[in-house]
Amino acid sequence: MRRALATILGAVTLTLLIPCLTPAQTDRGRLDVLVKDERGKPVADAVVSLTPPGAIAGPPRPGAVMDQQGKEFVPLVLPVAVGTPVTFPNRDNIRHHVYSFSPAKRFELPLYIGTPAAPVVFDTPGSVVLGCNIHDWMLGYVYVLATPYFVKTAEDGKGRIGELAPGTYEARVWHPRLRAETEKTATPVTIAAGEPGQVSFVVALKPDRRPIRRPNYEGVQGN
């Protein structure tokens, strides 16, 4: 199955070192992640999550923000833990009509300006695709995770999850353009105290088919 899917090749290197060098180290571990595509290029905006064994505590989640600036969703990908309220401030001088039909959260913010009073609470894990009804190119993702341990890779494809209790976790990777079949595959990762663990993923991505944002009509302000 793994072979047939040609997804995560699982090049996991674990370096379990028991550091006794720095007294500053506590009994928490951390994980360095690296996500690359099939051609070896670093992949940004990938969300790597670690699911701990056992139940997950549910402290109140801090709020998250999905901005609309310059007629774009900022950031493109917003990973949140389940139950996080997200606000959608509109920093543009025109209205936007935010919507999503994703099963994880179906909602709509009809034409509004400024910040809606009530944030939207994302209470189901999964990906939520955001669009704007009046701007076809606007695209954003809220990725709702069951685990609070996650990181989004930067431009260099790297990220770090810190404050991890030692143990064995399940690592997963997600990307907006990930080929659907691979999302569920998990890789076991063992975290030890003091020493940073490392995991890298190779992902197969679909081509970027976003509608092209065409330049403004020359001389005309706005759009």
Next chain:
Amino acid sequence: MAVHFRSFRSRLVVVFLGLFALIQATGYFAVTAFVRASARHTVDDELRLASTLFARQLDVRTQQLVAATRLLSGDFALKTAVATADHATTASVLENHRQRVDADVLMLAALDGHVVADTQRPAHHGVPFPAPRLLAEAEAGRDASDVVAIGSNLYRLAVVPLLAPEPIAWLAAGFAIDDRAAADLRRLSGLHVSFVARRDGDVVVHASTLGAADRRTLASGLLALGAAGLLELDGGEHLVRIEPVGRDVVVVLQRPLAEALAPYDRMLLILLAVAAAGVLLALLGAALVARRVSRPVLTLARGARRVAAGDFDVAVKVPQRDELGELARTFNEMVGGLRERERVRDELERTAKLKRFFSPQLADALSAGDESLLASHRRQITVVFCDLRGFTAFAEAADPEEVMRLLHEYHATIGPLVFANEGTLERFTGDGLMVFFNDPVPCPDPAARAVRMAVAMRDAVATLLAEWRRRGHALGFGTGIAMGDATIGRIGFEGRFDYAAIGTVTNLSARLCQEARDGQILVSEPVHAEVESLVEAKNVGPLPLRGFARPIVVFDVLGLRPQPTEPP
């Protein structure tokens, strides 16, 4: 193949006509072929233009459809209905939107390729989308449109993604390409229009302005044709052009060739008429020319035949001024020459015939054609008789050969003297002859001539007599000359005529000759009177002569007086 012509006329006509007809036929067929090719080119061009225009028209309409469909795909209500999998609402929205853009069909396909809603079959869902290739194209981000068969009908379908904001379904809109569309196109272009799907050797005519039978013919004929060609349909040959309008679908435009050729038919008919008239005129012309040649030639031939038969009295009449006229003229000259030669020959022949019997002058005069001379007439003539004395006795005693030899010498001597003096030798009298002067050709001095001749004869014969005497023959020569009127003319019968003088003068001359002894030239008084100055004469008369009542005064001519020479 050798064809023998009996007449120059028919040969000329046939050759000329044949050549002309050949040229005309060549010209006619060349023009016909050219016209046909030209008409075909024109129709080809028409068809090409029409098919290009139609394909373009279809493209334009498709672009419009794609644009409209894209707009539809932005509709939030539709997105909501689809995203919430509300099939009934989706179908309803689809139908509403179909009417908005005046499409014939609007379909929604799920991402996995099965139909979610179809305005044509509202109850139908779950079936595969009829054009999966278009979905793949749309997914790849390219313009996805094609002519697709749905059931037995053709549609131009355009597929666009339904974005919310990522593709959640495919929206397909289409307009029908049916008999009505074909009829519309026919109305515009005047051509027959068919829409045909060709795939894997299978040909299906989905829509057409043709009838059922023709559709079948078209279907079977299309397998063989490339982009264009000729097809035999009910109603004759059709020029056909095939233009693709989709991956497997083509539009077939056609026009009957006869229709395209119709305007030229008239022209070709006129050309044919002109050619025929030309040939007819050529026939006439050739016949006329032939006649102008053959008629004079025949005339000449007839003339030549008559000349060959001996009739030189021929003059060919050919009034032309050309070579044939020249030929006729020279022919006439030639016949004239022959005529002249014949006449001269005749004359010479006659003269020769006459000369055997007449003196040269008489013969000439007679052959000159003056036959009137031979008619009886009366004239004063001088008659000379002469003969040999003792000839009878000699003839009895001597050998016949000797006699003839002597006579021959005698005649050879005296004969020329007659001609020399231009006397008319009337006859031979065996041992003598009769000559007269002043007839048929008059002369001024007949008596003088007669006497001179007689004297010359006497002298010439004297030599002969001496010779004969030596041989042992005793002969003499005597002459008688008289002058007087006589009746002269032709006597005898057909086959043998003589020219004779009848009268007293003849008798007298004969009697005088009888009386003359050897060496004597006895002349009558009138003669003497004439020649007195010329001769020395002795009167020996009057002599009684038999047949004359009274004695005649006679003179004997002794010789010629010497004549004074002519002053220089």
